[in-house]
Amino acid sequence: MIKIGTYFENYLEKDSFFLDKSVLLSSYFPEEIPYREEQIQEIANILAPALRLEKTSNLFVYGKTGTGKTLSLRYILASLRQIAEKKRIPIQTIYLNCKLKRVADTEYRLIAQLIKFLGQEIPPTGLPTDEVYNIFYKLIDQKKQMFLLVLDEIDQLTKKIGDEILYNLTRINSELRYAQICLIGISNNLIFAEDLDPRVKSSLSEEEIIFPPYNALQIQDILRKRAAKAFRAEALEIGLIEKCAAFAAREHGDARRAIDLLRVAGEIAERSGSSVVTVAHLDDAERRVESDKIINAAVNQPKQFQLVLYTLLLFTTQKKPIFTGEIYELYSNFCKRSNYNILTQRRVSDILAELDMLGIINANIISKGRYGRTRQITISLEETIIIKLKEILEKSLHLS
DNA sequence: AGGTATTCACATGAAACTATTCTCTGAGTTAGG
DNA sequence: TAACTCAGAGAATAGTTTCATGTGAATACCTGT
Numbered sequence: 001m002i003k004i005g006t007y008f009e010n011y012l013e014k015d016s017f018f019l020d021k022s023v024l025l026s027s028y029f030p031e032e033i034p035y036r037e038e039q040i041q042e043i044a045n046i047l048a049p050a051l052r053l054e055k056t057s058n059l060f061v062y063g064k065t066g067t068g069k070t071l072s073l074r075y076i077l078a079s080l081r082q083i084a085e086k087k088r089i090p091i092q093t094i095y096l097n098c099k100l101k102r103v104a105d106t107e108y109r110l111i112a113q114l115i116k117f118l119g120q121e122i123p124p125t126g127l128p129t130d131e132v133y134n135i136f137y138k139l140i141d142q143k144k145q146m147f148l149l150v151l152d153e154i155d156q157l158t159k160k161i162g163d164e165i166l167y168n169l170t171r172i173n174s175e176l177r178y179a180q181i182c183l184i185g186i187s188n189n190l191i192f193a194e195d196l197d198p199r200v201k202s203s204l205s206e207e208e209i210i211f212p213p214y215n216a217l218q219i220q221d222i223l224r225k226r227a228a229k230a231f232r233a234e235a236l237e238i239g240l241i242e243k244c245a246a247f248a249a250r251e252h253g254d255a256r257r258a259i260d261l262l263r264v265a266g267e268i269a270e271r272s273g274s275s276v277v278t279v280a281h282l283d284d285a286e287r288r289v290e291s292d293k294i295i296n297a298a299v300n301q302p303k304q305f306q307l308v309l310y311t312l313l314l315f316t317t318q319k320k321p322i323f324t325g326e327i328y329e330l331y332s333n334f335c336k337r338s339n340y341n342i343l344t345q346r347r348v349s350d351i352l353a354e355l356d357m358l359g360i361i362n363a364n365i366i367s368k369g370r371y372g373r374t375r376q377i378t379i380s381l382e383e384t385i386i387i388k389l390k391e392i393l394e395k396s397l398h399l400s
Numbered sequence: 401a402g403g404t405a406t407t408c409a410c411a412t413g414a415a416a417c418t419a420t421t422c423t424c425t426g427a428g429t430t431a432g433g
Numbered sequence: 434t435a436a437c438t439c440a441g442a443g444a445a446t447a448g449t450t451t452c453a454t455g456t457g458a459a460t461a462c463c464t465g466t
Contacts (some may be wrong), residue, residue, distance in 0.1 A: 126423030336449080346451085371409070407459095415453105421444100422443105423444080
């Protein structure tokens with residue numbers, strides 16, 4: 001007990017080298033967005049007519065993750081809102097992330113969210129979708145006003161439920177008498193619009209803006225600006241920022257990831273009682289971030305999904321690749337033994353594909369000629385992660 | 401030897417089903433006048 | 434008669450199952466030399 005007490009005291013007395021950690025969180029909103037002036041100006045040009053309540057072109061924003069799309073749009077919307085408020089222009093802006101589970105990832109829920117934004121509650125289920133649309137129309141068309149609707153990660157939405165929703169949304173304007181809606185889609189899949197219904201495609205991407213990835217130098221600059229606010233001077237080892245930027249640049253210039261890494265490195269350094277953040281801490285941070293990502297992904301999956309993953313972890317300790325059929329065999333035996341019901345191979349195949357998508361396993365579809373076609377599966381996780389993952393899955397599946 | 405045709409072991413798609421959670425409707429019941 | 438209760442019909446959704454079709458290349462099977 002005493003030990004812990006002194007630990008807490010020491011903790012308080014030692015000044016943290018963090019000045020303001022919130023600067024490094026993804027919720028932080030910087031005053032300026034470096035290297036994105038051009039894109040912001042362009043978007044502003046496109047959206048400006050909204051201030052006069054004139055018809056505004058729908059807009060499509062492309063760019064890889066961590067290239068500042070979301071941030072830039074939020075920034076633009078915020079200033080647009082400010083002006084609108086000052087001049088009493090009836091503009092509403094809505095930002096929705098279509099990937100959020102149980103929030104806006106289906107047609108019904110998306111519209112329900114919009115209605116909620118307009119100040120009315122919609123039950124999570126029970127109503128027909130048409131009804132929800134009608135409520136929305138009525139609410140929005142009460143007076144002359146402009147709606148800017150930003151749909152982030154719109155590719156996830158169409159991947160899951162098709163593009164009918166987008167068709168409906170783009171068509172809304174012709175059914176509204178007073179109000180107007182302008183759609184702004186954000187996607188990090190550059191070729192996403194290719195396999196969209198041509199009608200939707202043409203009306204949605206009237207204007208397109210591309211956010212290029214940051215290069216290493218730009219990320220360095222961004223990191224320095226953030227670090228200056230987040231850390232005390234002298235808290236970072238020389239060369240740390242450069243290394244951090246290099247990590248991120250390797251991953252297609254993802255600034256968010258770079259900032260994340262820096263924060264986690266700081267936390268690790270702080271906990272280890274070091275007085276500066278070193279490159280070694282950064283390496284640790286990278287490992288931590290990676291393993292957190294994977295473990296998080298695994299934990300948030302359904303039971304059967306975890307079961308498949310668990311058998312996979314159990315039986316692929318050696319580097320030797322394993323095939324779908326073998327895994328299915330092992331999996332069904334395991335289920336029998338532990339009283340879980342067994343899924344069909346069809347489903348397991350889908351689960352394997354999902355595991356591949358999440359980056360938990362590596363699965364290549366190969367043809368063994370006369371001996372069929374199958375997935376060749378390897379696990380590319382580090383031993384420590386595998387062990388941790390096993391523990392967590394055992395707990396979650398109530399295995400002993 | 402060289403060229404096709406087969407064939408395996410799944411992959412991939414589409415539709416339909418199941419269980420759960422939730423609303424709405426309207427018949428039957430209750431309580432008050 | 435108005436208010437209340439409660440069962441049943443109908444929706445949305447996640448996770449599956451069923452049925453159907455697709456597929457890449459190692460082999461089997463020809464053919465002609």
